[in-house]
Amino acid sequence: MDLGLNGKVAFVAASSQGLGKAVALLLAQEGASVVICGRNKKTLEEAAKQIRAAGATVLSLVGDLSSVTDRDYLIAETLKEYGKVDVLVTNTGGPPAGKFESFGQADWDKATQQLLGSAVGLVNGFLPGMKKQNWGRIIAITSQAVKQPVNNLILSNAVRASVAGLMKSLSNELGQYNITVNNVMPGYTQTTRLNKLIEGNPAVANVTSEIPLGRFGQPEEFAAAVAFLASERASYITGVSLAVDGGWIKSIL
């Protein structure tokens, strides 16, 4: 199947490692020019090198998505280079693990700026261009926590639901401009983030017993779902929350 991504420009947030990097690599392999970003320059450049090796055009930008100034810089540099973004994938690092009483107001503000603020800022930056060209794909990377809270991850459980609410609302508002907006919810996927969660709590390694497919996911398996939603082929899919979780979520819908 031709995904129709050739010649498209994709901005993939938080993409020097893990899920974001796997998404950027696959979109690039499908013919898109990709913009990747992260805070650590060295890791980012390694990712850019790997994606360029796939024959793709890559713009790599150092920036912290939690900072309004950095977000504005990432948006401005992207538009300066490409003039437009066809596919926006919102993403950031995950907030710290912990239960309600381990966090104060500053932690809640930080998690909100990191998860919700970054998504709002990036949509604000790239929406005018998508509307103008009457074509766009906005895809949020959130978490299985949107449908089923994960133990000991209260910041993620609470704030990611707001990102899902934002995306569903945007899908209602932006359909008239031929812009689709979807939410993809990773389950336990083998990345640095998961390794850190296991370091902090070795019991997380045993969670495979709760996953019908009996194993953790691979970033490439997650990326395949995002690439499809980003594609021309997903033109009549909007407003969905798609889990890529090996079946971990226990609800019917």
Ligand SMILES: NC(=O)c1ccc[n+]([C@@H]2O[C@H](COP(=O)([O-])OP(=O)(O)OC[C@H]3O[C@@H](n4cnc5c(N)ncnc54)[C@H](OP(=O)(O)O)[C@@H]3O)[C@@H](O)[C@H]2O)c1
């Ligand atoms: N992997 C899983 O099992 C899983 C499951 C559910 C949800 N998630 C969520 O999915 C998202 C991606 O997870 P992942 O597993 O890919 O994480 P990861 O392996 O830790 O990678 C995170 C990436 O985001 C970048 N990043 C982090 N904070 C950033 C910031 N403020 N500004 C710009 N870039 C930033 C990191 O680079 P720098 O550190 O250099 O900035 C890195 O490239 C996270 O929010 C995570 O919580 C993951």
